[in-house]
Amino acid sequence: MSLFKRLLNPKKNKASEKEARGKYYPEEKLPIDEKFTYNFNKNGGKFLYCENLEEILEAFDNILMENDWYEKDVFCINEQLTSRFDGFNLNFSKKGKATFFLSTCESLVANNGSILLSSNQMKEKKLNELPDNIVIFATTSQLVDTISEGLRIIKMQQKGKIPSNITTIQDFESKKEKDFMSYGSSTKNLYLLLLEDL
Structure with a gap:
């Protein structure tokens, strides 16, 4: 089947692929x-x-420019991130009252597209206590398929000192109509800076 036919008839293409592969x-x-x-x-x-890191800094600068976050307060408890993004005229604070939250994460969970965080990133704060805007710095080696894989990695890395506050952020845009499953979840405006390290 030609490329144009596949592009113009994606449903037909999927059906024919399924038939060719078999029902079961x-x-x-x-x-x-x-x-x-x-x-x-x-x-x-x-x-x-x-x-590379140059592209990370350029992307971070674009995020700041897009949202007019220069000279704003940033909640960040990670000293390495504070020093890495120090040249952007930001006021880094370890208190929750800020324009945005800058952090790393434990894992990136593929099966539901969520970000796994723990008290290593946000201390004992709950999601609704964090700023509405979040910038996460992560690497491709942090990709896991399921939440249980992410939890297993935390357990192996911490060796008996498992963080007390483990949660995932999965809701990144406000929906006009909330369903039962998303009730009580706090929506965050989230940017992910993903660095290739594999």
Whole structure:
């Protein structure tokens, strides 16, 4: 089938592929990075892929420019991030009252497009106590398929000192109509700066 026919008739193409593979043949599994990207974007997150630190700094500068966040207060408890993004005329604070939250994360969960955080990133604060705007700095090696894989990694890395406050952020855009499953979740405007490290 030609490329144009596949583009113009995507439903027909999928049906014919399914018929060719058979009714009971298992579904094709997406690679973990594609699955995360798809689910993260579906949740409303803003994704910026960078190949090196220069691109990270450029993307961070673009985020600040887009939102007019220069000379604003930033909640950040990670000293390495504070020194890495020090040249942007920001007021770094370890208190929750800020324009945005700058942090790393424990894992990027592919099967639901969420960000796994713990008290290592946000101390004992709850999600609704964090600023509405969040910028997460992560690497491609932090991609995991499920939340349980992310929890297993935390357990292995912490060796008996498991963080007390573990949560995921999954809702990145406000929905006009909340469903039962999203009741009580706090919506965040989230940017992900993803650095290629594999």
